[in-house]
Amino acid sequence: MSANIAEMERRRAAAALGGGQKRIDAQHAKGKLTARERLDVLLDEGSFEELDTYVEHNCTDFGMENQKVPGDGVVTGSGTINGRLVYVFSQDFTVFGGSLSERHAEKIMKVMDNAMKVGAPVIGLNDSGGARIQEGVASLGGYAEVFQRNVLASGVVPQISLIMGPCAGGAVYSPAMTDFIFMVKDSSYMFVTGPDVVKTVTNEVVTQEELGGAITHTTKSSVADNAFENDIEALLAARDFFDYLPENNRSGVPVRPTSDPYDRAEPSLDTLIPPNANQPYDMHELIRKTVDEGDFFEVQPAHAANIICGFGRIEGRTIGIVANQPLVLAGVLDINSSKKAARFVRFCDAFVNSDRHLRRRPGFLPGSGARNIMASSSMARSCSSLMPRQRCPRSR
Numbered sequence: 001m002s003a004n005i006a007e008m009e010r011r012r013a014a015a016a017l018g019g020g021q022k023r024i025d026a027q028h029a030k031g032k033l034t035a036r037e038r039l040d041v042l043l044d045e046g047s048f049e050e051l052d053t054y055v056e057h058n059c060t061d062f063g064m065e066n067q068k069v070p071g072d073g074v075v076t077g078s079g080t081i082n083g084r085l086v087y088v089f090s091q092d093f094t095v096f097g098g099s100l101s102e103r104h105a106e107k108i109m110k111v112m113d114n115a116m117k118v119g120a121p122v123i124g125l126n127d128s129g130g131a132r133i134q135e136g137v138a139s140l141g142g143y144a145e146v147f148q149r150n151v152l153a154s155g156v157v158p159q160i161s162l163i164m165g166p167c168a169g170g171a172v173y174s175p176a177m178t179d180f181i182f183m184v185k186d187s188s189y190m191f192v193t194g195p196d197v198v199k200t201v202t203n204e205v206v207t208q209e210e211l212g213g214a215i216t217h218t219t220k221s222s223v224a225d226n227a228f229e230n231d232i233e234a235l236l237a238a239r240d241f242f243d244y245l246p247e248n249n250r251s252g253v254p255v256r257p258t259s260d261p262y263d264r265a266e267p268s269l270d271t272l273i274p275p276n277a278n279q280p281y282d283m284h285e286l287i288r289k290t291v292d293e294g295d296f297f298e299v300q301p302a303h304a305a306n307i308i309c310g311f312g313r314i315e316g317r318t319i320g321i322v323a324n325q326p327l328v329l330a331g332v333l334d335i336n337s338s339k340k341a342a343r344f345v346r347f348c349d350a351f352v353n354s355d356r357h358l359r360r361r362p363g364f365l366p367g368s369g370a371r372n373i374m375a376s377s378s379m380a381r382s383c384s385s386l387m388p389r390q391r392c393p394r395s396r
């Protein structure tokens, strides 16, 4: 019996150490946290319940049978964020570059299955070179199973991805199917394939940053929603963001007690919109003065800034906000802004009880003349969906 316990302790210590102290030091030297350190920041203290700590890969090719690390490069389980349940996986770059083996995939699949069973969001912390090369097609099959669950969970439970290292192949395709993607500047990348392969195949010379860095994906491609300075900032933002989201598509939006009265007068709004339609104003100001306590979480702020999308609260309840921004391109709608808004509205449609919330729009009108209509209608719509019209004085 004591031998068994000693063996378990040995494996537990090995799981905690991942790919070893040298690789942990290398991770820290790049300004990155380890998989477990990230979960410590993301989740409420002491709330993490780990699953499958001792799972190892089953590959016997290329000498892999002699290279096993308990946990196999991903830490999985559940925990809470400000008391609300969430399922998580956190890939460990120190173990085979966080690459996905068949067993690694099974651990992620279990977390996603459990999340869908109980109706809780999934947050993935991605730091992975993609399919584990040594396993070949078994690893690709693992990705197929993960992708299938991304599809099944879509519109059922919120899925959030944090890209926290150089992610390639499947480690990018799966997050791309999730609802929101956060990246870390200068240490996270999303590639279909890296610069070396691009050079070989097309002769194009491109840097990692240009090909798939946080700035590229949050400004040009719009694959990612928000970019943060470092791991901690990204994880803390994910905690804040999580507070706005419902647990699933049947739970309704979360309600947070607020000391900001619904009938708070905001006299500055009377003069915010200039009488001259050619004169711009900052829609952010209108939003912040309208929502509870000025709290607004904007998504994709650096892409198609002529439209603003994000979450706030009115009377403690989450609302999705879509608003033209007269300060950028006079607030006109173009393809990028339309796609940005459509994607956001689609999420709200599924999760934020949007039948009355987001569909009662007057229509997108191209051109600067539409901005005031859009601005006021989207704010009024947000309020009117959740409370009787006369109880929304802030957005009059």
Ligand code: HXC
Binding pocket: 095, 096, 097, 098, 099, 100, 128, 129, 130, 131, 132, 133, 134, 140, 141, 143, 144, 166, 167, 168, 169, 170, 171, 194
């Ligand atoms: C096995 C991998 C790995 C992988 C990285 N490693 N990716 N091992 N399978 N996919 C290992 C490296 O060999 C190395 O081990 C360690 O992780 C750290 O990697 P480095 O290359 O030293 O790190 P870095 O310079 O930061 O570069 C990270 C990287 C690069 C950009 C991710 O490693 C890379 O290009 N990896 C391969 C990416 C790739 O082609 N993935 C397959 C995608 S195909 P040692 O022991 O040397 O420290 C795919 C298909 C999905 O995913 C389709 C589904 C249907």
